[in-house]
Amino acid sequence: MKSAVETLSPTRVxxxxxxxxxxLKPSLDKAYKTIAQQINIPGFRRGKVPASIIDRQVGREAVVAQALDEIVTNAYREALEENELTPLAQPEALEVAERSGDDPVEFTAEVDVKPExxxxxxxxLEAKVDDLAVTDEDVEEQVQNLRQRFGTLADVERAAADGDFVxxxxxxxxxxxxxxxxEVSGMSYQVGRGGMLDGLDEALVGLSAGESKDFTxxxxGGDLVGEGVEVKVTVTAxxxxxxxxxxxxxAQMxxxxxxxxxxxxxxxERLTRGKRLEQAAAARDAVLEALLDKVSVPLPETMVTDELNARRQSVEQQLAMAGITMEKYLEDEEQTIEEFEADLERRVRDAVAAQFLLDEIAKREELGVDQNDLSQHIVRRAQQSGQDPQEFANHMFEHxxxxxxxxxxxRGKALATLVETAKVTDESGEHVELKNLLPDGTIGEPQAEEAEAEAEADVETDADETAETSDEAGTEK
Structure with a gap:
């Protein structure tokens, strides 16, 4: 087999x-056997029909056509491996040249490939993140939330105010x-909570039990989502x-x-651990952004377009589930549709470029995956989606x-490699510990190699201090 590659763009060949x-002979033999199992010829057992009879009954070209499907698939795969190309999609513009007799099989195909x-x-890599700060107000808010969990409700003979339950x-x-x-009745609602109907909270404030108010x-949600309606609300308690x-x-309760x-x-302490994890996530993004700033990655436009469409559809589905129109979302975000699309495309391009870079880093660092890695990842993904881990695993294998x-x-391991060697500081110039950060937000003990290096540094420091003391003593004498 011979193959040649013509570069159409940095991401397409x-x-x-x-x-x-x-x-072609092995594929021809296989095609003859397959057809022999499918046809009935008087005087021959199924599967034992000679090739010459098949040629007369079915036609040689039909057999060759079936063999070509297999040989083209196999040859295409071999050509990719031979030329060290990683395809990003199915081949396009696949054309098999016309041939006759025992002519060679020749075909061409265009395909998007991973760029070099x-x-x-x-x-x-250097990156900067916000300071880790837990304020007294943050603590007070959490304590207040805890108080509300143990709060009790009491009927009052007055008008509803913000924070009341009606x-x-x-x-x-x-x-x-x-x-x-x-149309609902007997529904419990906390005034000021929001998220139900625009204007509801304002209508409820000042209403006593038995009073009603109309508003638009x-x-x-529903078939009339986003359309204006007249609403009447009546407070019963x-x-x-x-x-x-x-x-x-x-505290004891x-x-x-x-x-x-x-x-x-x-x-x-719990807030600090949470903030530490948020800071670590910001650090990962900042380190990856620092890497992206150092290199230009050519991107296949087909892949970018597909990812753009997928993310756009995901946003629309999430908004629909939340009962929010795109217009309302853009209004709340203070964005125009043009700004939204530009921001989405920027994030998609960065994400695709990051994937290529992390794949290359993983290849250089020879990072692999063992069964334990896969099992833990499946459990984590299942938990994130609220599914049973075994059912999630079965679905992943089946599909x-x-x-x-x-x-x-x-890619996660490649990113961890980047982050562990990066120099991440906060706005105050303090080092941000990431290498020994545990999943619960606590800082673990240094790994053996790191601990050994620290111990050696301590020994050197002690030796230097001893030497300085000896020098000082000699000087005094």
Whole structure:
């Protein structure tokens, strides 16, 4: 077999492959056997029909055509390997040249391939992240949330105010007709919570039990989503939330701690761990961005377009599930549709370029995946999607998604390699510890090699200090 590669762009090539006719023989033999099993010829058992009879009954060209399907598939794969090309999609513009008799089989195909990338020096990349700060207000907010979990509701004979719980009846109409699915009764709602209907919170404030109010709004779900409707809300009860005092008794009731001081210290520590994980995520993004700034990666436009469409569809699905129109989302984000599309395309291009770079780093670092890596990743992905790990694993195997999971793991390891060698500091100039950061947000003990290096450094420091002391003593004498 002979093959030649014509580079159409940094991410697209045209393959020309020529296969001598004699190499077609194994595929021809296989085609004859397959056809022999499919036809009935008087005087011959199924599967035992001679090739010459098949040629007369079915036609030699039909047999050759079936053999060509296999030989082209195999030759295409071999040509990719021979020329060290990694395809990114199925081949396009596949053309098999006309042939006769024992002429060689020749075909051409165009395909998007992974670009060749010259990796820059990626050790010691510098990145900066926000300071890790847990304020007293953050702690107070968490304690307040805890108080609300243990709060009780009491009926009050007054108008509803922000923060009160009310029982309401609600109906939406359009052109005098009740909108299907837009009528509820006896629903509990906290005034000021938001997220239900625009204008509802404002309408409820000041209403007492038995009072009603009309207002206009837009539906956030159903067939009339986004359309204006008339809404009538009636309050049937008003309740005030009574919160427990923040004292040692509350600490014992709401936690395993005996005192408020212990409880608040634990809240602060948990917030710190969470902030540390957020800071680590920001550091990973910043380090990857620093790498992207050092190299230009050619991108296949077909791949970018497909990813753009997929992400756009994902955003639209999420908005639909939340009952929010794209117009409302853009209004809340203070973006035009042009700004949204430009930002989406920028993020997609960065993501695709990052994938190529991480793949190259994984190849250079010879990073691999073992069974334990795969099992842990499957469990983590299942938990994130709220699925049973075994059911998730079965689905991945049945639909041949395991290679995608392996790729995710390898890229994750490549990114971890980048981050562990990077120099990440916060806005105050302090070093951000990432190498020994554990999944729960705590800082673990240094690994053996690192601990040994630190010990050697301590020994050298002690030796230097001893030498300085000796010099000083000699000088005094």
């Amino acid at each position: 045209k393959l020309t492959v020529e296969v001598p006719f004699e190499e 990338i010259e990796l820059p020096d990626y050790e010691g 029982t309401i009846d609600l109906v939406a109409t359009k052109d005098g007709e009740v909108v299907p699915g837009a 709004s837009q539906l956030v 008003v309740q005030e939330q009574e919160l427990p005092e923040v004292d040692d008794e509350f 709401a936690s395993e701690f005996d005192t408020v001081e212990e409880l608040t210290a634990d809240v602060r 041949n998604h395991i290679p995608e999971l392996v790729q995710e793991i390898v």
